[in-house]
Amino acid sequence: MVPSVAVLLLWMIVPLVMTVxxxxxRYNLLDPSVGGFAGFDNYAYLxxxxxxxxxxxxxxxxxxxxxxxxxxLGTLLAVLFDQDFPGRGIARVLAxxxxxxxxxxxxxxxxxxxxHPIYGVFGAIAHGFGFEPxxxxxxxxxxxxxxxxxxxxxxxxxxxxxxAVQSLDHEQREAARMDSAGVVAQxxxxxxPHLSRAISVVIMIETIFLLTVFAEIFVTTxxxxxxxxxxxxFLIYARALLQFDVGGASAGGVVAILxxxxxxxxxxxxxxxxxxx
Amino acid sequence: xxxxxxxxxxxxxxxxxxxxxxxxxIFWMVLTSLKTETGAIATPPQLxxxxxxxxxxxxxxxxDYLRFALNSVLISVGGSVLALAFAIPAAYSMAFxxxxxxxxxxxxxLSTKMLPPVGVLVPIYLLFRxxxxxxxQFGLIVIYALMNLPIVVWMLFTFYKEVPNEILExxxxxxxxxxxxxWFLLLPLTLPGVASTGLLSLILCWNEAFWSLNLTSSxxxxxxxxxxSFSSPEGLFFAKLSAASxxxxxxxxxxxxxxxxxxxxxxxFGAVK
Amino acid sequence: xxxxxxxxxxxxYGAVEAIKGIDLDVEDREFVVFVGPSGCGKSTLLxxxxxxxAITAGDLTIDGKRVNDVGxxxxxxxxxxxxxxxxxxxxxxxxxxxxxxxARVPRAERDRxxxxxxxILQLGPYLDRTPKELSGGQRQRVxxxxxxxxxxxxxxxxEPLSNLDAALRGQMRIELARLHEELQATMIYVTHDQxxxxxxxxxxxxxxxxxxxxxxxxxxxxxxxxxxxxxxFIGSPRMNxxxxxxxxxxxxxxxxxxxxxxxxKVPVEPGAAQPGDAVTLGIRPEALMARTDGELAGEVQxxxxxxxxxxxxxxxxxxxxxxxxxxxxxxxxARTPIRLAVDAAACHLFAxxxxxxPHLVTHRLVx
Numbered sequence: 001m002v003p004s005v006a007v008l009l010l011w012m013i014v015p016l017v018m019t020v021x022x023x024x025x026r027y028n029l030l031d032p033s034v035g036g037f038a039g040f041d042n043y044a045y046l047x048x049x050x051x052x053x054x055x056x057x058x059x060x061x062x063x064x065x066x067x068x069x070x071x072x073l074g075t076l077l078a079v080l081f082d083q084d085f086p087g088r089g090i091a092r093v094l095a096x097x098x099x100x101x102x103x104x105x106x107x108x109x110x111x112x113x114x115x116h117p118i119y120g121v122f123g124a125i126a127h128g129f130g131f132e133p134x135x136x137x138x139x140x141x142x143x144x145x146x147x148x149x150x151x152x153x154x155x156x157x158x159x160x161x162x163x164a165v166q167s168l169d170h171e172q173r174e175a176a177r178m179d180s181a182g183v184v185a186q187x188x189x190x191x192x193p194h195l196s197r198a199i200s201v202v203i204m205i206e207t208i209f210l211l212t213v214f215a216e217i218f219v220t221t222x223x224x225x226x227x228x229x230x231x232x233x234f235l236i237y238a239r240a241l242l243q244f245d246v247g248g249a250s251a252g253g254v255v256a257i258l259x260x261x262x263x264x265x266x267x268x269x270x271x272x273x274x275x276x277x
Numbered sequence: 278x279x280x281x282x283x284x285x286x287x288x289x290x291x292x293x294x295x296x297x298x299x300x301x302x303i304f305w306m307v308l309t310s311l312k313t314e315t316g317a318i319a320t321p322p323q324l325x326x327x328x329x330x331x332x333x334x335x336x337x338x339x340x341d342y343l344r345f346a347l348n349s350v351l352i353s354v355g356g357s358v359l360a361l362a363f364a365i366p367a368a369y370s371m372a373f374x375x376x377x378x379x380x381x382x383x384x385x386x387l388s389t390k391m392l393p394p395v396g397v398l399v400p401i402y403l404l405f406r407x408x409x410x411x412x413x414q415f416g417l418i419v420i421y422a423l424m425n426l427p428i429v430v431w432m433l434f435t436f437y438k439e440v441p442n443e444i445l446e447x448x449x450x451x452x453x454x455x456x457x458x459x460w461f462l463l464l465p466l467t468l469p470g471v472a473s474t475g476l477l478s479l480i481l482c483w484n485e486a487f488w489s490l491n492l493t494s495s496x497x498x499x500x501x502x503x504x505x506s507f508s509s510p511e512g513l514f515f516a517k518l519s520a521a522s523x524x525x526x527x528x529x530x531x532x533x534x535x536x537x538x539x540x541x542x543x544x545x546f547g548a549v550k
Numbered sequence: 551x552x553x554x555x556x557x558x559x560x561x562x563y564g565a566v567e568a569i570k571g572i573d574l575d576v577e578d579r580e581f582v583v584f585v586g587p588s589g590c591g592k593s594t595l596l597x598x599x600x601x602x603x604a605i606t607a608g609d610l611t612i613d614g615k616r617v618n619d620v621g622x623x624x625x626x627x628x629x630x631x632x633x634x635x636x637x638x639x640x641x642x643x644x645x646x647x648x649x650x651x652x653a654r655v656p657r658a659e660r661d662r663x664x665x666x667x668x669x670i671l672q673l674g675p676y677l678d679r680t681p682k683e684l685s686g687g688q689r690q691r692v693x694x695x696x697x698x699x700x701x702x703x704x705x706x707x708x709e710p711l712s713n714l715d716a717a718l719r720g721q722m723r724i725e726l727a728r729l730h731e732e733l734q735a736t737m738i739y740v741t742h743d744q745x746x747x748x749x750x751x752x753x754x755x756x757x758x759x760x761x762x763x764x765x766x767x768x769x770x771x772x773x774x775x776x777x778x779x780x781x782x783f784i785g786s787p788r789m790n791x792x793x794x795x796x797x798x799x800x801x802x803x804x805x806x807x808x809x810x811x812x813x814x815k816v817p818v819e820p821g822a823a824q825p826g827d828a829v830t831l832g833i834r835p836e837a838l839m840a841r842t843d844g845e846l847a848g849e850v851q852x853x854x855x856x857x858x859x860x861x862x863x864x865x866x867x868x869x870x871x872x873x874x875x876x877x878x879x880x881x882x883x884a885r886t887p888i889r890l891a892v893d894a895a896a897c898h899l900f901a902x903x904x905x906x907x908p909h910l911v912t913h914r915l916v917x
Contacts, residue, residue, distance in 0.1 A: 007363060007423070018400030077295060085289040091296035093534055097303055100533035102484035104504045105522045109302045112515060113309055119318045119515065121305060155299065163541055205428075212394055215486030219505060233394075233487075240399050241491065249399050446602050447635035449622040451649035451700070461648070465639045 016257065022250035042251035052252070054227045055235040059259070062146060062231055063210045069150040070206065071199060074157025079191060081158070082165045092162075099155035107219035110148045111137065141221050141228045148216050153209075157202045164198035165191060204267055211260055232256045303526075310519035317515035332520035339517075342524050345503035350528075351414055352489075352499050353482035356421030357475050363422065364429040365471070369463075371430075372437035373445075383434060386427040394424070394487050405492055414497045417489060421482045428481075429474055436470025437463075473539040476532075480540075483529045500525040552613055552626075552703035552736045553578050554599070559608035561594055561760075568594050570760040571608070576704075576738065576753075581730050584740045585747040586757035587783070592740045593708055595757070599738065600706050601625050612703060628697030629706040632713065634689045636681040642668075642692050643677040649700045667698040670732070671725075687718045694726075698733065707739040711746065723749055744784055748772070756780050773913035778904040781832045787861060787873045789898070790838070792831045796823055803910060804899060806831055810867060812845050816897045818907040829907070832898035835861065835875035840882065844891035848872065850882050864888055 023042050046052050081092055098106065115136040117123050123133035136144045168191065176190050214233045217223060223230035223238060230238070236256065240249035297304075309317050311328035336342055371379045394401075401420070402411075410416030440463065448462045486501040493502055504525050507518045533540065554576035561569035569591050576582050584592040597603040599610060601622030610618055617625055628649075637645050643664055644651075650660045668674050671691040681689055690710065697705055707726075711719045727750050730737055741747055747754050748768045756763040756771065756779070763783075764776040775781035781789050797807040799820035806829055807813050814831070823829065838846075840862070848866035855878065862874040862882055874890060882888060899907040 007426070015397035015400040015404070018403070019397055022399055080288070080292055080295070083288045083292070085285065085292050087289075088292065091292050093537065094300040095296040096537065097300055097530060097533070100480060100484075100530045101303065101526050102486065102501055102504070102529070104486045104501050105306075105526050106302075108504060108507065108518060108522055109306050112518060113305050114302055119322075121322065124322050151299070151302070159541055212487070214394075215490070215501070215505075218486075218490065236398060237491070240402070246399050246403075253397060253399060441633065441635065443631045443633050443635035444637060446600075446622070447629070447631060447637070447696075448648075449602065450600060450627065450629045451696070452623040452652045454621075454623055457652055461652075462637065466637075 019250045019253045019257070022246050023254050025247050025250075027246040027250075028244055042247045043254075045248060046251045046255065051227045051230060051235060052255075055230045055232050056255075056259070058142065058227075058229060059211065059231040059233075061142065062149065062213060063207065065146045066149050066153060066210055067203060067206060069146070070153045070157040071202060073150075073154055074161050074202065075192070075195060075199070077154075077158045078161035078165045078195075079187065081162050096155040096159055098151050099153075099159070101152065103152060103213075103215035104219050106148055106152050107216045110144070110151070111220045115144060137221050138225060141225060145213075145216055145220065145229050148220070149210070149213055152216075153206055156206070160198050160202050161195055164195050168194050207263060207267060211263065232259065303530075306519045306526075307523050308519075309515055310523045312516050312519075314514055314516045317519070332516040333524065336517055336521045336524065340503060340506065340521070342503065342521065345498060345500045346524070346528070348414060348497055349483055349499035349501075352417045352421060352497070353479050355414070355418035356425065356482045357478040359418060359422035360425045360429045360478055361433075361471065361475055363426060364433050364474075368430050368433035368437055369459075372434050383431060386430055398491060401488075402491065410492075412493045412496045412498070416492060417497060417499070420488050420492065421485060424485070424488070425478045425481055429478055432474040432477070433467075433470065436467050436474070439470075440466050469539065473536075473541075476536050476540050480529060480533060554704060554736070554738075555609075555611045556599075557609040557611075559595070559598065559610060560606045561591075561598060561603060562606045568760050569598065569606075572760075572762055574755060574762065574765065576736060579734050579736055581727075581737045581739065581750055581752045582755060583747040583751035583753070584738065584755050584757055585742065585744055585783075586763075588742055589759075590757040591760040592742075592757050596629075596706055596708055596738060596740045599704075600627055600629050602629075626703045627706055628700050628702035628704075629708065630693045630697055630710045632709040634681075634693040634710075634713075636689055636692055636696075638681055641678050641680055642673060642684070642695075645681070645692055646696045646699045648696070663699050663701075664695075667695045670698065670729070671695045686714055687722065690714060690718075690722060691725075694729070698729075703736065705735055705737040707737065707741075709741055710739075711741070712743070719746075726750060744786060748784070754784075756783060758783075767916065769913065769915050773916055774909060775832075775898065775906060777906055778830060778832075778900040781898055781900065781906070785834060787835050787875065790833045790835065790870075790872045792833065792869065792872075794829055794831050796820070796825050796827045796829055798825055799823070804829075804907060806899060809869075810846070814845065814892055814894045814897065816894050816899050816907075817910045818899050819910060821901075821907055823901055823907060828902045830900040832900060833872070833892060834896060835873045837893040837896040838872060838874040839891045839893070840874065840876060840880065840888055841891040842889055844889035846872070846890040846892065848888055848890065850884055850886050850888050853882055853884055862888070864890065 024037060024039065026037075026041070077095070081088065081095070085091075101109075112120070114120050115122050117133045117135040120133075122136070126133045134140070172190055172194075173186060176186050181189060212233050213231060214237065217229050217231065217234050218237070221229045223234045232252065232255070236249050236252040239245050239252055310332055311330070312323060312326055313329060313331070316323050316326050371383065405411045405416055408416075410419075444466070445458060445462060448458050453461065483499075484501070486505070489499050489501045490505055493499070504521060507521050554574075556572050556574040559569060559572045560567065572595060584595060586592050594603060598605050601617070601620065605618050609616055612625060612627075637648065640648065643661075646664045646667060647660045650663060655663075664677070665674070668677055671694060673688070673691055673695055676684060676688060676692075681692065684692065690713075693710070710726075711722050714722060723746060726739075730750075739746070739750065751768055753765060754768055754771050755765050758779055764771060764780045766774070766776075771780055771784045775784060778791075782791065792808055794806040794808045797805040797813055799805065803815050803817040804820050804823065805813055805815045808831065816831070846864075846866060848864040850862050851865045851871055852863040854861040854863070858878045860876050860878055860880045860882070862876060862880070863871040864874055865871045872890065876882070895911075898909075901907060
């Protein structure tokens with residue numbers, strides 16, 4: 001226990017301290033002449049930057065939308081795939097496949113093969129029905145990113161929730177039927193409460209990854225158009241490695257850490273009650 | 278419950294419909310990779326065509342797929358093994374010799390995972406640059422191991438917790454000391470758990486794109502970097518793009534299919550009881 | 551060959567004391583049963599003997615050697631767990647031979663011992679199966695076999711039959727008794743089922759709230775319970791308890807007057823008890839007989855017919871109904887009046903502090 005906790009502590013503390021340190025420095029990788037203590041200048045610059053507030057909002061919108069879509073659809077699909085039908089095993093394998101696809105590839109497929117206004121499948125379908133194809137990433141950039149990320153994470157939610165549904169005691173359901181509960185009542189009063197633990201695990205794990213979505217944005221929109229899909233992760237990336245403004249990027253990093261802590265605080269507290277340790 | 282024929286047909290149609298819908302982008306990617314470049318951008322899209330492997334050959338010649346794939350394998354396996362090496366003793370002591378702080382430590386470890394890597398990107402980047410770890414396989418292995426450590430510890434912990442205490446006590450009554458207990462009982466009993474933890478770690482490492490994009494350029498770059506290079510303007514070569522994507526995803530996809538049962542066991546994090 | 555002594559054994563969890571000072575001797579080849587209601591500490595006591603729970607205070611010796619600080623692996627005991635605790639990844643053969651393998655017994659000898667144990671337990675055909683391919687009763691036998699193979703100084707059983715169905719439980723009870731006979735081994739057995747305790751034990755230890763209430767042979771406990779708790783706990787159906795007062799006492803016994811005014815003379819020593827003292831009269835269900843000239847009047851409330859036996863629940867005023875055990879041919883019907891005769895010689899009297907007033911005559915089956 002000691003070694004791995006120590007390693008993790010080091011891994012946490014050293015970069016954290018460095019980030020905080022840099023965030024108070026004037027530090028540009030391209031311009032060695034700039035230097036010295038910056039005080040809260042980096043932070044002041046950050047909070048007065050409209051991009052920052054937009055990125056904060058984008059981060060939360062992305063997180064909330066994907067959580068709602070994946071948990072909602074995931075629950076319904078879990079109930080569906082719990083039913084016995086011919087070829088269920090294969091259908092399930094197909095349905096969970098997107099989870100194994102790396103985010104960069106997922107983004108590329110969707111951007112080019114699916115949503116491309118001219119050559120994409122969506123465009124072709126639109127044509128077939130006589131509509132004008134939509135340029136998804138130009139017109140609905142955030143929705144497009146949400147679509148891609150949801151496609152990646154829906155299988156994860158489905159997998160865990162399906163396992164949970166399958167562990168539901170059949171006698172419980174039979175007892176509910178004896179109490180003349182219909183399909184809908186069974187879902188709300190038996191299945192859903194039974195899933196609450198699994199749902200909190202899905203939310204926790206997904207939040208961990210969704211707060212830090214990067215590759216999907218990097219590959220598809222590069223945060224654009226404008227700042228429409230710039231989340232905090234991408235903003236800091238742009239600051240640090242595109243504008244080489246280490247001080248500013250670090251200030252963003254500190255804010256990201258604070259945000260993560262706020263989310264973690266609420267999440268861990270609600271999860272901790274459900275998870276027995 | 279006895280269902281009518283229409284109900285069964287409806288469920289079957291719905292189940293298969295949704296499965297195919299979710300799988301369609303992957304299917305289309307594979308299909309496109311077998312087309313010629315002109316075929317790939319034909320409108321309306323071709324459904325019947327003569328498949329060709331020329332795109333795959335082009336991709337290998339131009340970008341040396343195999344080198345990236347080798348890096349991916351090396352880094353994913355290395356990172357997962359390293360993470361397990363740290364996590365197994367940690368999870369063991371937490372599960373079997375819990376202290377009042379165990380619960381807090383576990384939750385704290387998990388909350389560190391919510392910290393966006395971007396938050397510490399700059400210092401890690403600079404540390405790596407100064408230590409000469411930029412664009413090295415070893416650097417990524419270390420990063421990946423640390424990145425997955427909290428989740429790996431948590432998963433192993435839930436597996437260890439599932440081992441009934443009475444079995445270990447029976448072992449002690451049979452004369453087992455700490456080492457024989459670990460070797461003859463705990464290890465075989467939790468091997469499936471360790472395996473599925475390793476599987477998940479492997480998948481997460483394989484698909485990780487943030488650190489690999491930022492900390493490698495060519496020498497140690499895994500497949501995520503290889504793929505990202507196809508997103509540049511020249512990415513209009515749809516057939517080659519699809520071939521590269523298919524090649525990057527195929528190993529882990531097949532791996533995932535084969536191990537899905539194992540994986541599901543591990544993914545539930547003790548949530549399903 | 552093993553004797554066990556417990557001297558002032560205590561166990562605390564923080565401020566809570568689970569075992570409050572226990573003295574006990576277990577003789578060689580004795581079958582000792584710990585019995586008591588759930589939470590009385592019987593399993594904790596067994597686990598302390600096994601070495602799975604640390605001893606807070608007191609001395610535990612095996613064959614005269616203090617073993618408080620010896621680990622479970624080195625005490626030379628074997629334990630059968632309630633959940634059987636079979637190793638799920640090993641075959642029956644490997645399960646049974648595990649202890650020998652750890653002790654580095656050569657393979658040939660190991661196999662011989664495992665097969666000998668398997669023969670005793672009729673497990674021969676199942677040696678190469680894994681636990682999950684076995685029925686509950688078979689698993690139970692593997693767990694027992696695992697302990698036999700080691701040839702331990704003492705066998706410890708922690709409610710081993712409680713997961714079996716009634717028929718199998720009866721069968722395993724007989725097998726265990728036979729095994730004890732055959733192996734000539736010292737055994738300590740924990741149960742909450744007093745039928746198991748009565749049928750198998752050489753010596754029963756009745757525990758309550760971490761203390762020993764009484765130690766004795768089954769019939770000693772049945773016919774001469776030391777106090778109200780043991781009287782009520784041992785025996786099924788339970789002993790009927792009636793409040794009363796001492797009316798008088800002489801050399802032939804104590805006369806007790808019940809709330810209904812009925813007087814009974816019970817052949818017990820009065821000891822310090824004075825006329826007028828409150829006492830509890832204990833009447834076993836078989837000491838009550840339906841007779842037209844019986845002392846007690848009441849009404850049959852419920853008739854439980856077990857076939858060979860019939861239990862009558864008889865209401866008599868404000869108290870709990872009396873339970874009467876009669877034979878299967880009894881024709882009583884519910885909601886009819888009845889008179890009951892009491893076999894006063896078989897009754898027990900408990901003083902207000904719960905202690906039994908000793909019988910003048912020892913039961914002929916109790917040495």
